[in-house]
Amino acid sequence: MIPKGFLFSAVEAAIKKPGRRDLALIYSQQEATMAGTFTTNRVKAAPVRLDMRRIKTGRGQAIIVNSGNANACTGDVGMRDAREMARLVAHDLKLSPSLVYVCSTGGIGTPMPMGRLRSGLSEVTAGLGACSINDVAAAIMTTDTYPKIASRTLKVNGGTGTLAGICKGAGMICPRMATMLCFLMTDIAVDRKALDTALRHAVVRSFHRITVDGDMSTNDTVLIMANGMLGNRPVTEKSRAYGAFRDALDDITFELSKMIVKDGEGATKLIEVEVRGARNEAEAEKAAFSVAKSNLVKTAMYGNDANWGRIMAALGYSGISFSEERVDISFGKVPVVRDGVSNGRDADAEKVLREKEVRITIDLKRGRSSARVLTCDLTEEYIRVNATYRT
Amino acid sequence: MIPKGFLFSAVEAAIKKPGRRDLALIYSQQEATMAGTFTTNRVKAAPVRLDMRRIKTGRGQAIIVNSGNANACTGDVGMRDAREMARLVAHDLKLSPSLVYVCSTGGIGTPMPMGRLRSGLSEVTAGLGACSINDVAAAIMTTDTYPKIASRTLKVNGGTGTLAGICKGAGMICPRMATMLCFLMTDIAVDRKALDTALRHAVVRSFHRITVDGDMSTNDTVLIMANGMLGNRPVTEKSRAYGAFRDALDDITFELSKMIVKDGEGATKLIEVEVRGARNEAEAEKAAFSVAKSNLVKTAMYGNDANWGRIMAALGYSGISFSEERVDISFGKVPVVRDGVSNGRDADAEKVLREKEVRITIDLKRGRSSARVLTCDLTEEYIRVNATYRT
Numbered sequence: 001m002i003p004k005g006f007l008f009s010a011v012e013a014a015i016k017k018p019g020r021r022d023l024a025l026i027y028s029q030q031e032a033t034m035a036g037t038f039t040t041n042r043v044k045a046a047p048v049r050l051d052m053r054r055i056k057t058g059r060g061q062a063i064i065v066n067s068g069n070a071n072a073c074t075g076d077v078g079m080r081d082a083r084e085m086a087r088l089v090a091h092d093l094k095l096s097p098s099l100v101y102v103c104s105t106g107g108i109g110t111p112m113p114m115g116r117l118r119s120g121l122s123e124v125t126a127g128l129g130a131c132s133i134n135d136v137a138a139a140i141m142t143t144d145t146y147p148k149i150a151s152r153t154l155k156v157n158g159g160t161g162t163l164a165g166i167c168k169g170a171g172m173i174c175p176r177m178a179t180m181l182c183f184l185m186t187d188i189a190v191d192r193k194a195l196d197t198a199l200r201h202a203v204v205r206s207f208h209r210i211t212v213d214g215d216m217s218t219n220d221t222v223l224i225m226a227n228g229m230l231g232n233r234p235v236t237e238k239s240r241a242y243g244a245f246r247d248a249l250d251d252i253t254f255e256l257s258k259m260i261v262k263d264g265e266g267a268t269k270l271i272e273v274e275v276r277g278a279r280n281e282a283e284a285e286k287a288a289f290s291v292a293k294s295n296l297v298k299t300a301m302y303g304n305d306a307n308w309g310r311i312m313a314a315l316g317y318s319g320i321s322f323s324e325e326r327v328d329i330s331f332g333k334v335p336v337v338r339d340g341v342s343n344g345r346d347a348d349a350e351k352v353l354r355e356k357e358v359r360i361t362i363d364l365k366r367g368r369s370s371a372r373v374l375t376c377d378l379t380e381e382y383i384r385v386n387a388t389y390r391t
Numbered sequence: 392m393i394p395k396g397f398l399f400s401a402v403e404a405a406i407k408k409p410g411r412r413d414l415a416l417i418y419s420q421q422e423a424t425m426a427g428t429f430t431t432n433r434v435k436a437a438p439v440r441l442d443m444r445r446i447k448t449g450r451g452q453a454i455i456v457n458s459g460n461a462n463a464c465t466g467d468v469g470m471r472d473a474r475e476m477a478r479l480v481a482h483d484l485k486l487s488p489s490l491v492y493v494c495s496t497g498g499i500g501t502p503m504p505m506g507r508l509r510s511g512l513s514e515v516t517a518g519l520g521a522c523s524i525n526d527v528a529a530a531i532m533t534t535d536t537y538p539k540i541a542s543r544t545l546k547v548n549g550g551t552g553t554l555a556g557i558c559k560g561a562g563m564i565c566p567r568m569a570t571m572l573c574f575l576m577t578d579i580a581v582d583r584k585a586l587d588t589a590l591r592h593a594v595v596r597s598f599h600r601i602t603v604d605g606d607m608s609t610n611d612t613v614l615i616m617a618n619g620m621l622g623n624r625p626v627t628e629k630s631r632a633y634g635a636f637r638d639a640l641d642d643i644t645f646e647l648s649k650m651i652v653k654d655g656e657g658a659t660k661l662i663e664v665e666v667r668g669a670r671n672e673a674e675a676e677k678a679a680f681s682v683a684k685s686n687l688v689k690t691a692m693y694g695n696d697a698n699w700g701r702i703m704a705a706l707g708y709s710g711i712s713f714s715e716e717r718v719d720i721s722f723g724k725v726p727v728v729r730d731g732v733s734n735g736r737d738a739d740a741e742k743v744l745r746e747k748e749v750r751i752t753i754d755l756k757r758g759r760s761s762a763r764v765l766t767c768d769l770t771e772e773y774i775r776v777n778a779t780y781r782t
Binding site for chain 1 (some may be wrong): 414423431432433434435461463464465466498499500501686687690691693694696698699700701703704706707708712713715716728730731733767770771773775776777779
């Protein structure tokens, strides 16, 4: 389901290898309220720096996005190129350049192929409306193996609004934003502050709680556009509809973040690490990430090995304080560790590990807080993808 | 070269698969001054906790060590077993149990096979002197592919003293102690305080500056025994000989730590990451570790890909502050990045990457401090070793 008033376009601009679309445009027929979150990496790609300035206005109408080149570590040239991309799109669409956001994903350190891009840009604006949201989701993929789309409808003031999102991920996926781009769209009118608050609430519990390889990217961006074409009174934090809107946004971002991990480079299974019984949520999150990021845990999961000793070791170096002799660990519903020692159930647990989705539950028995982090297994295919990424 | 007065033994106690020695003993004919450093993982194996208490006396005469079982996460039984190992060795050698140190390495969470171990222990004490230091170095291996030994001689008060060390590593190798055991021996008499200070100085710049997979183990231990059989006046921190002793210890530990990384699970090459131009050493170390631990940098090195963008990204999320537009990066002597942007030399750099040892030099141009961290590439073989570790 697509929210009203959004048009799409995707073309081949020859940034990637021939035969793959690599330039896409999302356009709202009406100027939209916007919010965004960006990578916390100190090294930020030029388009990220540009968008971070633009988002301060809370307004926008188009997102131009390319795959195949991150436009990161490209110096002054990179910023000039990002600005030119926005300007060319703005010119064709008769918009102010300040309403055009630019996103790039791909390899770092190579200047953008502006010659090819310029013709691609006129093509992509000319083709607006000829493509579906799926085409855009496919065009932004790098090492992703499938496009990632999610949507929800919800009742607002008697009308039915739609919220849709697409994203790409696959590598350089780490807490506090990953190499990921996510574009969210809704036809529900939402006041700027409410949109920003709801987005931050959603991102903290979705894209900030996933890891594929622990590497944080220079380009991560989440943007949401609310064009108000449903015609409702704008939703504020005090509106009745705000809760439902926030829940829908939480759902979509969680669903998309789960797709990213499932499609992690080389991954054969999704692993959910839940830490319970922590003193507070920050402690639970820290412990869960330590386990979720451990190469040894991730390779054991790949090998269907209920090697819980590696989980204990990862908890031990996580930096939180806890008592080893109180820890319980389960794989799925099989309790393998009770009070810090083996329960003799490793063989049963190994059956659980053969599933495509595995839940590891760790109870620290210190308090009532919990956190859940999504990760994937680490396989030979991850190595192959990343050893040959540029060849 | 072996320091005077040290005897060795290694036997098969059937802890590992048949055909591999897995129980070894190091014995000093004379009671020795001892110092040690241990894992900072909160989850510590029983023998580590035992040794941490014993080392407070600064005295010792024997080290009993097994591979194939880490005796970690084994509860009260584990501590009882570690104590029994020390007691049985002490009985056979007619020593106080407090002079016997216990080390274990291998899988976590399985109780020690004490039945088989007890007969192994009488065999290993009976065989004392029949084995070489090489046999011990081989018996403590887990996924290591070769034994690791280093030694130096130095003049002390007119005599020639010897310092020798062995270690094992391979997996769970991370800063602040790795899954590694290291035993250092010298016949030079060294005062307890000087021995402790020199050991800490050496460990900080060797074993604390290596990473294979970023996982910190529950069992890491470095022990040094100085039995004084050279007959010199004990070396103190004020002695003339102290500098030479400390240098020799620094050399040996660096050499051994380099061997550990070279023999990292699945590694095909050694990578030295040097960060220069930092404000202080801690900042340099933090930046170097962020690069050295990045799976994306490590897979690029495996693929001989001069993908410096991944280095910039890892610096960016290291947590230190720096200016992207000042950073220089070289592979070997090839400068690939100058002032934050590409130097157009990637093809030349790729020749350097085909070597077995690669040096990555990063200049932040912020100050005069530097730090060097050793790492290895990440390969399909690492995945295979760790996905099937217990099968």
